[in-house]
Amino acid sequence: MSFFKYIKAVATGPKSNRDLTQEEIGEAIEQILENQCEPEQAAAFLMCLRVKLESDDELKGCYKAFDKYIKRVDIFESVELGFSYDGKTDQPFLFPLYGHILKKLFEQNSDVKPFDIVISGDFAQPAKKGLTLKHLVTSIKLSENIKYFDRSDYFEELSQLTDLRKKLFMRSIFNTVEKLLNPANSKYAITSAFHKPYVKKYFDLFGENYSKMVILKGSEGNPEVFSDFKYWEKIEGDIIEKSVSLADFGIEYSKEYENITIEENIEILNNPSVGIMQLAKLNAAILLFSTKRVASIEEGYCLLENI
Structure with a gap:
């Protein structure tokens, strides 16, 4: 899936920018983590997302994406x-x-x-x-x-x-x-x-x-x-x-x-x-x-x- 659509969502200006859904931000983050987009695209996306200010759903979607990759052990106490x-x-x-x-x-x-x-x-x-x-x-x-x-x-x-x-x-x-x-x-x-x-x-x-x-x-x-x-x-x-x-x-x-x-x-x-x-x-x-x-x-x- 083209990464450009995620950049377009956050980098077209104040009137056209929009928040990504949890599913969309998750897909974008996974592509970045797996090097499925160019480094310049990843940097542009992260910078513009920050300038736009991340929504709560974008933060949660990013965390859910991270969660798929983290290798955990159990030290409950x-x-x-x-x-x-x-x-x-x-x-x-x-x-x-x-x-x-x-x-x-x-x-x-x-x-x-x-x-x-x-x-x-x-x-x-x-x-x-x-x-x-x-x-x-x-x-x-x-x-x-x-x-x-x-x-x-x-x-x-x-x-x-x-x-x-x-x-x-x-x-x-x-x-x-x-x-x-x-x-x-x-x-x-x-x-x-x-x-x-x-x-x-x-x-x-x-x-x-x-x-x-x-x-x-x-x-x-x-x-x-x-x-x-x-x-x-x-x-x-x-x-x-x-x-x-x-x-x-x-x-x-x-x-x-x-x-x-x-x-x-x-x-x-x-x-x-x-x-x-x-x-x-x-x-x-x-x-x-x-x-x-x-x-x-x-x-x-x-x-x-x-x-």
């Missing part, structure tokens, strides 16, 4: 952390620290049911050139309760589009849909939304895949917090927003990096400051809350204070 694939520049990755903290908690407190942390990485994607999760994971040893999934293994078709996406060098529908691909069939998930309208989009797109899903306004669009933040959860169909202040936990932290390096991140993990350890415990508390182990982030933090 786990929480998936939906990191962005464009990396970090301002703050370090903290998950290796709170992985160790939670491991100690589970060893010392048999009343808390253990769970694994699921993370996914790939080569850097647009739109910024930050330190990637993949770069860090391949440079350190992870705690056994952190399960890393390389996208080149479980979703090779999308990973192989990295060069095309770098040439396009702008965000596309892929950046939104790839946030939570659930390679381990996790029961729980945490991701981040920078723009508030995406909170509802993420719940609509991913929510039904998890027993509980929490969305943070985290650092750099990632599910880790380093300052006061908001979070959202869905309760009986309603999206509930809450605000959290670091001061309420006695945490003072104001450090910000400029293009943090792998060496800096490893040094932080090997020799964490008091503030970094407090932040690691706060992020671990968010995981305890998101996996229904505690009723609130505050309760989770209290549980971890002496770990």
Whole structure:
């Protein structure tokens, strides 16, 4: 089937552009993933679709197309952390620290049911050139309760589009849909939304895949917090927003990096400051809350204070 009809739908101007149906966007995405169209056609389509702004049906259709290709395993009792694939520049990755903290908690407190942390990485994607999760994971040893999934293994078709996406060098529908691909069939998930309208989009797109899903306004669009933040959860169909202040936990932290390096991140993990350890415990508390182990982030933090 000609790919041109999909380009025409999104690239003929404001008066003639239209949203694609879930079936149409699914067909277009499958052709891109299987290299059944020219790279220039794929780039033009992704760029114009982004400029038009993707509809909810287009996002859902893209996710359904992805779902046909993803190779999953079952680690049901786990929480998936939906990191962005464009990396970090301002703050370090903290998950290796709170992985160790939670491991100690589970060893010392048999009343808390253990769970694994699921993370996914790939080569850097647009739109910024930050330190990637993949770069860090391949440079350190992870705690056994952190399960890393390389996208080149479980979703090779999308990973192989990295060069095309770098040439396009702008965000596309892929950046939104790839946030939570659930390679381990996790029961729980945490991701981040920078723009508030995406909170509802993420719940609509991913929510039904998890027993509980929490969305943070985290650092750099990632599910880790380093300052006061908001979070959202869905309760009986309603999206509930809450605000959290670091001061309420006695945490003072104001450090910000400029293009943090792998060496800096490893040094932080090997020799964490008091503030970094407090932040690691706060992020671990968010995981305890998101996996229904505690009723609130505050309760989770209290549980971890002496770990």
